[in-house]
Amino acid sequence: MKWTLFQQYDSLSKAQLRSGLKWLYTEGIASMGMGSILGGGFLTAYTLLLGANVFQVGFVGAAPFIFQPLQLAYVPVTDYLRRRKLLTLLPWILVTLLWIPAALLPFSGLTASRQVSVLMVIVSVQGVLRPLIAVNWQSWLRDLIPGRLMGAVFSRRLAYGTIAAIGLGLSASLFVDYWRTTRDVDAQIQGYTLVFLSCVAVLGFLSPWCMARIPERRSQPGVLSGRSRWTGLGTPVQDREYRPILWFLFMRNFYTALAAPFFVVYMLEKLAFPLSLVIGFGTLSQAANVSILSVWGKYADRFGAKVVMMASGSLMLLLLPLWSLVSSVNQGGVGAGLPVYLLIGFCMVLQGLATAGTNVASGIMTMKRAGHQRTSAYLSLASMAGNLGAGLGPLVGGRLIDVLLQRQLTIHVDWIGPSASVEFAGLSLGGYEFLFLLAFLLGLVTSSLLARIHELQDHSRSVVLDELYKDSAATVRALNSIPGARFLQVPVSVVRSVPGIDTVLGLTLYQFSSTMRLAVATSQVGSRSVRNLSSSVRGSLAQMLQGRRNLGTHAEEIAYHAARAATQAMEDTDLDPRLVVQDSLKGIVQEMDHRLEGQRSRRILRGTVRGAVRGTYETRQDLEALIPTIYQAGMTAAAELGIQPEKGDALVRGAIQYTASYIRPRLSRNVRAQLETLKYRPSHGRSKARA
Numbered sequence: 001m002k003w004t005l006f007q008q009y010d011s012l013s014k015a016q017l018r019s020g021l022k023w024l025y026t027e028g029i030a031s032m033g034m035g036s037i038l039g040g041g042f043l044t045a046y047t048l049l050l051g052a053n054v055f056q057v058g059f060v061g062a063a064p065f066i067f068q069p070l071q072l073a074y075v076p077v078t079d080y081l082r083r084r085k086l087l088t089l090l091p092w093i094l095v096t097l098l099w100i101p102a103a104l105l106p107f108s109g110l111t112a113s114r115q116v117s118v119l120m121v122i123v124s125v126q127g128v129l130r131p132l133i134a135v136n137w138q139s140w141l142r143d144l145i146p147g148r149l150m151g152a153v154f155s156r157r158l159a160y161g162t163i164a165a166i167g168l169g170l171s172a173s174l175f176v177d178y179w180r181t182t183r184d185v186d187a188q189i190q191g192y193t194l195v196f197l198s199c200v201a202v203l204g205f206l207s208p209w210c211m212a213r214i215p216e217r218r219s220q221p222g223v224l225s226g227r228s229r230w231t232g233l234g235t236p237v238q239d240r241e242y243r244p245i246l247w248f249l250f251m252r253n254f255y256t257a258l259a260a261p262f263f264v265v266y267m268l269e270k271l272a273f274p275l276s277l278v279i280g281f282g283t284l285s286q287a288a289n290v291s292i293l294s295v296w297g298k299y300a301d302r303f304g305a306k307v308v309m310m311a312s313g314s315l316m317l318l319l320l321p322l323w324s325l326v327s328s329v330n331q332g333g334v335g336a337g338l339p340v341y342l343l344i345g346f347c348m349v350l351q352g353l354a355t356a357g358t359n360v361a362s363g364i365m366t367m368k369r370a371g372h373q374r375t376s377a378y379l380s381l382a383s384m385a386g387n388l389g390a391g392l393g394p395l396v397g398g399r400l401i402d403v404l405l406q407r408q409l410t411i412h413v414d415w416i417g418p419s420a421s422v423e424f425a426g427l428s429l430g431g432y433e434f435l436f437l438l439a440f441l442l443g444l445v446t447s448s449l450l451a452r453i454h455e456l457q458d459h460s461r462s463v464v465l466d467e468l469y470k471d472s473a474a475t476v477r478a479l480n481s482i483p484g485a486r487f488l489q490v491p492v493s494v495v496r497s498v499p500g501i502d503t504v505l506g507l508t509l510y511q512f513s514s515t516m517r518l519a520v521a522t523s524q525v526g527s528r529s530v531r532n533l534s535s536s537v538r539g540s541l542a543q544m545l546q547g548r549r550n551l552g553t554h555a556e557e558i559a560y561h562a563a564r565a566a567t568q569a570m571e572d573t574d575l576d577p578r579l580v581v582q583d584s585l586k587g588i589v590q591e592m593d594h595r596l597e598g599q600r601s602r603r604i605l606r607g608t609v610r611g612a613v614r615g616t617y618e619t620r621q622d623l624e625a626l627i628p629t630i631y632q633a634g635m636t637a638a639a640e641l642g643i644q645p646e647k648g649d650a651l652v653r654g655a656i657q658y659t660a661s662y663i664r665p666r667l668s669r670n671v672r673a674q675l676e677t678l679k680y681r682p683s684h685g686r687s688k689a690r691a
Contacts, residue, residue: 155297257393312357563611
């Protein structure tokens, strides 16, 4: 390997970028293919054959993650040396070579307990080196890939790598099972040794070879030096809008890792599945992963990473309680095998879909928040938070299973009649099932943390659902022409009618936002009167809501997004921001009130004021200077809605204060102080007499 491969560039040409992406995709094939063999089901089965208990299996699976806090020590080294390619390649090669002594443990002559201990030491050394790889690799890619292409590049790399992992993992598992059936019990583990050594010899060489050919942009010199370099690591923690991302990544990975690593142990130990079947289920999950990656990447680029994380997180929460039902389904005796296989297969498909979304979204969410200055610190803390959760999850899960395996909850259902009695298999929960349900409860709590994460593209998850329905419309219409297949149309219609899923009644917020901004922008053509602006906003909103049903259910959210999009249009016009706020809110309130015939007036007012505050903040306007305008516009809207001044004043102040506190606590204090100086001055226009 020539030293010229480590040359750094101040900027990259299009040819260098294309070449770098080609090698990046090939490296993904090699590294993910190697990971499918040197981790997951293979490593779990290998550790069990060495004689490890559940906690030791959990430790081996957690080792790549629990040492991630060491990134704090590696970030100053990265910023000082600024040789990210070199600091990625050397430890990566060492980590790969350590798999050789790990694979040769069955031939070492050590006792079973000593072999497990040595394996734990090896994976610990690898865990110490992996943070150095992560902090340099992520920073290197952050400067290589343009922000607008991140979603497409990462999803494509994951797709190529997952396809390779499917083929290699399935082939290796079939070889291991064949070796097991043709050898005695003591020689079964030797099949794993052959697979591990072959993987290191081929893929372990290909991965760093490709990595070395990816060009490296010269990183910006750190502005801190010496001891102050360490204190500079606290900069991301002081970022109020970055802390929720760190906390969410930790909790999300913790509850997922609390259960997911033990799916394989559950199938190998409790269900006694052969390795090839376990890997086959994993292949099904990876196939589902590949099928949705490009979709998640496209929507993450278009609508933001947060909404993709919301949608994929819902799938993860669905599969956890389903895993808890496997034992109950497996109690049916003869003929119960197929239902168990179908249930596990469905769970693995959900896991693949969910993992694809979270992998794409979490990477984009952290990279876009991290600027080019102090990139290493931001990305390392995000990686540390996520990996710390992923490392603690298996350790806690392993300890809990040792306790929970001694507990069992069984519910039987007996039907006793005059001529016969029937016993039905009921619910059966043991150690693993309790763990899966606990992870589900933690996942529910974690999902609420997403609300604290701010993105400029902050749409609801219904955006992605709406686009998915739209993309699949042609397929559904084709299926409807097949006799007996019309029932496939029912699930879509039912899901879309569930409150909270279709939160904007089928409106695509991307189109909704564009229309409202266009309405404000075009209103400055010709007269700039109050009537022109408010009428333009009202007309556009009327067109968007035409033919929609159940508007009252989502009145506050519709008003919120309408006001938010309208005030964001301040970036697109040279109109006075105060005019935009006042007249946009007036047009929105008038149309919503007309549509709902005087109902939901308080929700309309709250949503409109909240949207105005949020939209003003996102346009980088001086929000504090516009608070009096938003307050006065809100009180005018309250009068339009027929709300009494005292109640309107409380609603408007509460909506402003709530939104400001959600955005930033320091801003909330300033807004509260400013609101205390304001007093409503009624306009001379007539308002409705409703209470």
